[in-house]
Amino acid sequence: MTVTATRTTTTAKLLSHPLNAWYVAGWDHEITGKGILSRTVAGRPLALYRTQDGRAVALADACWHRLAPLSQGKLVGRDEIQCPYHGLRYNAAGRCTAMPAQETLNPSATVPSFPVLERYRFVWVWLGDPTLADPTLVPDMHQMDSPEWAGDGETIHAPCNYQLVLDNLMDLTHEEFVHSSSIGQEELSEAEFETTHDERSVTVTRWMRNIDAPPFWRKNMRDRFPGFEGKVDRWQIIHYYFPSTICIDVGVAEAGTGAPEGDRSRGVNGYVMNTITPETGRSSHYFWAFMRNYRLDSQLITTQLRQGVHGVFGEDEAMLQAQQAAIDANPEHEFYNLNIDMGGMWVRRLLERALQAEGRAAAVPTAVSGA
DSSP states (O other), X not given: OOOOOOOXXXXXXXXXXXXXXXXXXXXXXXXXXXXXXXXXXXXEEEEEEEOTTOOEEEEESSXXXXXXXXXXXXXXTTTEEEOTTTOXXXXXXXXXXXXXXXXXXXXXXXXXXXXXXXXXXEEEEEOSOGGGOOGXXXXXXXXXXXXXXXXXXXXXXXXXXXXXXXXXXXXXXXXXXXXXXXXXXXXXXXXXXXXXXOSSEEEEEEEEEEEOOOHXXXXXXXXXXXXXOSOEEEEEEEEEETTTEEEEEEEEEETTSXXXXXOOTTEEEEEEEEEEEEEETTEEEEEEEEEESSSTTOHHHHHHHHXXXXXXXXHHHHHHHHHHHHHHHOTTOOEEOOGGXXXXXXXXXXXXXXXXXXXXXXXXXXXXXXX
């Protein structure tokens, strides 16, 4: 096991969010040319829509005139949005193109328009310095639209700070206790793991050899190898990408058939795709999907996997909500780190460094009792 961190406590329990980063604003099918989607991303309310040529647009959700929510307005013309209060119209660049009862437009009549791009079935938005919005910085989620993978996912509105979701996904030993009926088993806590990192990513690798498959994975093995019995080698390889995307390479293979050495042909492989978008300091949009590279033509398996993972993540959601409430009730308490927190500690360090570079406070202000 590679141990590379020494801090035993974590003081900034609830982290603020970097702005010079790509966040998912929604699934591509959520943002249409027929309506306007209201969504708060990293504390910024947005009005999201498509122009007539299909281009996604993200405007600040507040009219220049009286701050009325533009998301409550309507789409007009080829690429414009009309304020629901006094009818001011804005184009995709955020510039006002029409005002009621006057022909002369105030040149200051604009609303912020944010860089947007579409990739991996998602619409991503950049809320920071637009000159830094480099498309190559979008986290790698190629399994989402690769013909070699099949699957589907959902969105969770998580009632907690986004850092708590990242912590949850970077340490999967909690499966033994939170998900004991589906994917959990005691070997998770017993297995050795290795943590590596660079300036924008963290990887945690864990192998469990010659073990019984838990119910979720036994079912998946039998989907590909009907009647499968026996021991398996199980792996979890967690890939974190700045600022808040975690893709987890998971699977099991018949024990002793070479999976740890790279031959997974006698197994089943999935990727749990997770990208978490801060909403407020205490709520998040959690976009996830489960992708697989076997039985690609089976919609039944896709549906069953989505439903199964939905149930697992429902257990996580309940725990995260309870954890957030406990943090708010104990604002002076520090987190103490165990060996299993190594990956999460490095994620936190990358985020803290980014916030420092932006000149922003790392911690979310402490909750006010009764607020």
